[in-house]
Amino acid sequence: MYIAFILCNFKQQFQYRASLYMRLxxxxxxxxxxxxxxxxxxxxxxPTDQTLIDLVSYTVIAFLIERLTHNETADTLAxxxxxxxxxxxxxxxFSLKWYLFxxxxxxxxxxFLFIGLPVALISAxxxxxxxxxxxxLGLGFLSIVFAxxxxxxxxxxIGLLVFWVKDATYTRLITGGIVALxxxxxxxxxxxxxxFKKICNFLPFRYMMFEPISIxxxxxxxxxxxxxxxxxxxWIVLLSLLAQFIWKNVQxxxxxxxx
Amino acid sequence: xxRLFELYLAFAKVxxxxxxxxxxxxxxxxxxxxxxxxxxFISILFLxxxxxxxxxxxxxxxxxxxxxxxxxxxxxxxxxxxxxxxLPKLIQQGTFDEVLTxxxxxxxxVICTRVSAGYTSNYIIAILIMALCFTKLDLNLTIGxxxxxxxxIIGATLIQSAGFILTAVPAFWILxxxxxxxxxxxxxxxxxxxxxxxxxxxxxxxLTFILPYAFINYYPCQYFLxxxxxxxxxxxxxxxxxxxxxxFGIAYFTWKKGLNAYQxxxx
Numbered sequence: 064m065y066i067a068f069i070l071c072n073f074k075q076q077f078q079y080r081a082s083l084y085m086r087l088x089x090x091x092x093x094x095x096x097x098x099x100x101x102x103x104x105x106x107x108x109x110p111t112d113q114t115l116i117d118l119v120s121y122t123v124i125a126f127l128i129e130r131l132t133h134n135e136t137a138d139t140l141a142x143x144x145x146x147x148x149x150x151x152x153x154x155x156x157f158s159l160k161w162y163l164f165x166x167x168x169x170x171x172x173x174x175f176l177f178i179g180l181p182v183a184l185i186s187a188x189x190x191x192x193x194x195x196x197x198x199x200l201g202l203g204f205l206s207i208v209f210a211x212x213x214x215x216x217x218x219x220x221i222g223l224l225v226f227w228v229k230d231a232t233y234t235r236l237i238t239g240g241i242v243a244l245x246x247x248x249x250x251x252x253x254x255x256x257x258x259f260k261k262i263c264n265f266l267p268f269r270y271m272m273f274e275p276i277s278i279x280x281x282x283x284x285x286x287x288x289x290x291x292x293x294x295x296x297x298w299i300v301l302l303s304l305l306a307q308f309i310w311k312n313v314q315x316x317x318x319x320x321x322x
Numbered sequence: 323x324x325r326l327f328e329l330y331l332a333f334a335k336v337x338x339x340x341x342x343x344x345x346x347x348x349x350x351x352x353x354x355x356x357x358x359x360x361x362x363f364i365s366i367l368f369l370x371x372x373x374x375x376x377x378x379x380x381x382x383x384x385x386x387x388x389x390x391x392x393x394x395x396x397x398x399x400x401x402x403x404x405x406x407x408x409l410p411k412l413i414q415q416g417t418f419d420e421v422l423t424x425x426x427x428x429x430x431x432v433i434c435t436r437v438s439a440g441y442t443s444n445y446i447i448a449i450l451i452m453a454l455c456f457t458k459l460d461l462n463l464t465i466g467x468x469x470x471x472x473x474x475i476i477g478a479t480l481i482q483s484a485g486f487i488l489t490a491v492p493a494f495w496i497l498x499x500x501x502x503x504x505x506x507x508x509x510x511x512x513x514x515x516x517x518x519x520x521x522x523x524x525x526x527x528x529l530t531f532i533l534p535y536a537f538i539n540y541y542p543c544q545y546f547l548x549x550x551x552x553x554x555x556x557x558x559x560x561x562x563x564x565x566x567x568x569x570f571g572i573a574y575f576t577w578k579k580g581l582n583a584y585q586x587x588x589x
Contacts (some may be wrong), residue, residue, distance in 0.1 A: 085505045088505060088507075089505040089510075091513065092505075092510065092512075092513075095525075096512055096513060096516075096521070097520070099521050100369075100376065100516060100519050100520065102520075103376050103377050103516075103520040104369065104373045104376055221328075228350055232351075232354075233350055233351050233354035233355075234354070234360035236354035236355060236357060237353070237354045237357050237358070239358060239361075240354075240357035240358045240359075240360070240361045241357065243365075244360045244364060244365075245360050249361070249365045250365050250368055250369055254368060254369060254372040254373075255368055256368065256371060259368070308470075
């Protein structure tokens, strides 16, 4: 299933090569801006525990994770609801959730391989990037896999709201805003004000971005790494139950447009 | 001209009314926009709360800088996002033909029919933050300065609008230009969030002479904040309205060219 999606998607994407180059350039710019900001901030007299290398590495890993957790489920759903083709999806012998998951994953694999990795490589040439060790690398990868599931379950649960809101632009803005703010994708949680940091502890979002990166950077002992993985699992279960609950309600109240 | 204006009003009214018709949806949209756009401000606040200054700019100076960007972007978006954001799609699908059959300048037609009411919340956020900066920074807003601020906002809006137009128009030739739009709006404009003196010389030249985006907020802010570290020439801080008019002129000219080159894809 996944393989089929991937092949189909790659073919589609390669059709628009110009668009791909633009995305490469655009993302390179984003990383460059962020590095400039760190360079400008870190030279200041305010002391930090993190070095410029840490921050640049953080930025690049965050960018890679973003490629993998990027999510347009809400848009896909909204499109289908508007056109009425959602009716067909509902009678397919395959759960809608996993259909959406594989579709998203295949898109993300593409953007990870052809945008994420090249940009990361170029960044590694320009700036110094450091990752802790082999064990951290392994645990970090596992943690990213969990982060993918975690983020998907959250986005999917919110995405289901388009059955009522009918327009994905807004659910996207809301989830985008919340994730950007609480996950640490814009700014590492190290620099957050204390109260805000505490709030983040009780939310699932830091486990989508900040924690996996911290593992890669070697900020944690092996034991705390394992703790992170367990908490990630806990949130995955909780959010998929939430998604399940919303989905039940959708099925009850769904109205199909046109035929 | 008078007829045009009436036409615009009629379209705008219909548009606003349809968007307001779904009140619950409108509320959710406003809420989502507030959340979406305040993250930018909040991230600036967090960073500068920790580091105090960035390239000699303090928290409220950076916020002022950013609010000018958001405000001009939102005003430009109100009129040009609906019209030009979807232009590549219209051209691709061939529905653009319909526009050409109307007995009115196509440029005005696409704008008038697609005015958006969705940016109200952005105005409010941006203006509130701007006002906050003025009080926090003890900037004395005299009538003269207020007048100049309005001119700067108009100029900046024209620059942003030109951006919308110039990134959409290539679709007349190559049919698909959304990659270009992405590059412009989600990547290049993020340079504007922070003072451009923190970037390399190449970027400063790019944003001043090639894509004069720095005139949207960086240069005019120098005047209002009384900064005297000039990147190129001190008189750049007064150039925003002129650059705006010029760039918009170029954008309009390119649109004309594109229109002439337009070949329907048929449908």
